Amino acid sequence: MAANLAQGSAMLKLNGNEVSAVRKTALSAKVREFQKRNGRPPGLAVVLVGEDPASQVYVGGKIKACGETGIRSFEHRLPAACKRTELKLLIEKLNYDSQVDGILVQLPLPIGLEGDEVLSWIAPHKDVDGLTAHSMGLLWMGQPRAISCTPAGVMAILQHYGISVAGKSAVVVGRSNIVGKPMAHLLVQADATVTICHSRTTNLREHTSQADLVVVAVGRPRFLGREDFKQGAIVIDVGIHRQPAADGKTKLCGDVRYEELEGWAQAATPVPGGVGPMTIAMLMENTLRLAELNVAT
Numbered sequence: 001m002a003a004n005l006a007q008g009s010a011m012l013k014l015n016g017n018e019v020s021a022v023r024k025t026a027l028s029a030k031v032r033e034f035q036k037r038n039g040r041p042p043g044l045a046v047v048l049v050g051e052d053p054a055s056q057v058y059v060g061g062k063i064k065a066c067g068e069t070g071i072r073s074f075e076h077r078l079p080a081a082c083k084r085t086e087l088k089l090l091i092e093k094l095n096y097d098s099q100v101d102g103i104l105v106q107l108p109l110p111i112g113l114e115g116d117e118v119l120s121w122i123a124p125h126k127d128v129d130g131l132t133a134h135s136m137g138l139l140w141m142g143q144p145r146a147i148s149c150t151p152a153g154v155m156a157i158l159q160h161y162g163i164s165v166a167g168k169s170a171v172v173v174g175r176s177n178i179v180g181k182p183m184a185h186l187l188v189q190a191d192a193t194v195t196i197c198h199s200r201t202t203n204l205r206e207h208t209s210q211a212d213l214v215v216v217a218v219g220r221p222r223f224l225g226r227e228d229f230k231q232g233a234i235v236i237d238v239g240i241h242r243q244p245a246a247d248g249k250t251k252l253c254g255d256v257r258y259e260e261l262e263g264w265a266q267a268a269t270p271v272p273g274g275v276g277p278m279t280i281a282m283l284m285e286n287t288l289r290l291a292e293l294n295v296a297t
Contacts, residue, residue, distance in 0.1 A: 012161065012267035014236070016153070019160045020277035024069055027284055031070040034291060042291035043072045043100045044128065044283075049087060050080035050110040059106055065280045071287055074100060080110040087113065088121055095123040101291035102128025102146070104283070107178075125294060128286045131177060139182060142189065145293060146286040151183040153278025154215060154236050155190070157269065163234060166191035171207050173197045173224075173255075174217030179238055183215055204228075216255040226260035235261060235268040238275050 035041045044066055048059045059075070066073035074097075076090060094103050103126045107115050119127075124134040130146040138144050158165065170192040174180035184194045197207050199218070208214050208228045216224055217238035229235055239255030254271030261268045269275055 009266075011262050011265050014157050014161060014267050014269045014274060016157060016269060016274045016277040019157050020281040022160070023156065023281050024065070024284065027281075027288060028069045031288060034288060035070065038291075038295055040099065041070055041072045042102075042287050043074060043097075044102045044104065044287045045074040045076065045094045045097070045100045047076045047078070047087075047090065047094075047103070047105045049078045049082060049106070049113065052108070052110075055106045055108075061280055062104070062283060065284055066287075069284050071284060072099070084113060087118065091118070091121040095121075095126060100126065101294050102126055102287040104128050125297075126290060128283065128290055130182070130286070136177065136182070139185060146290055147186070147282075148178060148182040149279045149282040149286065150179050150217075150238060150275060151186050152282040152286075153275055154183060154238070155186050156278055156282065157236070157275070158234075161267065163267065164190075165213055168192050168212035169210065170194045170213040170215070171197055171211040172215045172217070173204070173208065174215075174219070174238070176217065179217040183217070183238075187213075187215075218255050220255055221253050222257045223255045225257035226264050229261070229265060231264055232266045235265050236275065237269050237271050240271055240276055 031041060046059055046062055048055060063073045063075055078087060091103065094100050103122045105118055109115050109118060119131050122132055124132060127135045128146055130139065130144065130148045135146060139147060165187055170187045172180050172184045172194060175196055175198045180196060184196050187194045195207055197204055201207065205228050208224065209230050211233060213234045214229060215236040215238060219239060221241035221243055235256060237254035237256040237258065241253050242250045243253055245251040252272045258268060258270050
């Protein structure tokens with residue numbers, strides 16, 4: 001779908017719900033073909049440690065998406081006080097389970113468990129989130145098995161709306177292994193010229209206000225607004241936060257004050273309904289990709 005991004009036109013809403021629905025429909029057909037060829041569906045194991053409410057919601061969304069696309073899910077819940085050895089034994093068991101093609105450990109983990117160490121226990125060929133050192137190395141070599149889901153989702157949104165980043169100046173605000181670093185690499189691979197900014201960047205606005213494309217993954221609610229972007233910029237908001245609303249309830253918001261961008265930005269992702277749905281959609285696509293690679297070896 002090619003986007004009409006003419007200067008002065010109404011801001012284009014980059015609808016992640018729409019893109020996700022299209023991609024999951026296409027994926028479901030591919031999953032059915034995989035099952036027909038191999039006698040089983042692709043399998044995704046999701047490991048949740050502790051009772052963090054947000055993590056429980058995220059895991060529920062991932063299990064639901066498996067059901068929608070025909071992927072078999074294996075859900076494992078451990079108490080926050082579980083021993084390191086117990087978690088390691090579970091992951092090692094899943095590494096050798098022929099029905100499991102991808103393993104996802106929901107982050108963050110409870111105090112006492114180090115995320116990087118736990119992720120290192122996942123076999124490289126089952127790293128569905130693309131977060132192990134091995135997977136990151138393959139990404140940097142341009143030979144990824146699975147690409148980190150959120151950055152991959154951003155690229156899928158841009159592709160769906162026909163937005164090319166080739167030749168554009170791009171700023172990524174955030175340098176995490178989950179979003180910032182792989183996001184910058186994917187943009188470079190797509191021929192953008194990329195600057196990475198972060199919490200210690202001096203005069204952040206000097207960078208964001210000059211960029212054609214800004215991906216914001218800073219982790220601060222409503223941190224950037226209209227004055228932080230140049231007119232006609234494309235703004236991708238990766239943040240998601242829950243804040244009190246005037247009616248006493250709560251509402252979701254991102255790192256960007258989205259309502260300020262109308263009439264200023266060329267295109268932007270809302271929160272909710274922007275990048276979030278794409279993260280789960282790309283997780284499903286990664287599961288099928290790993291399944292296809294696993295049966296081929």
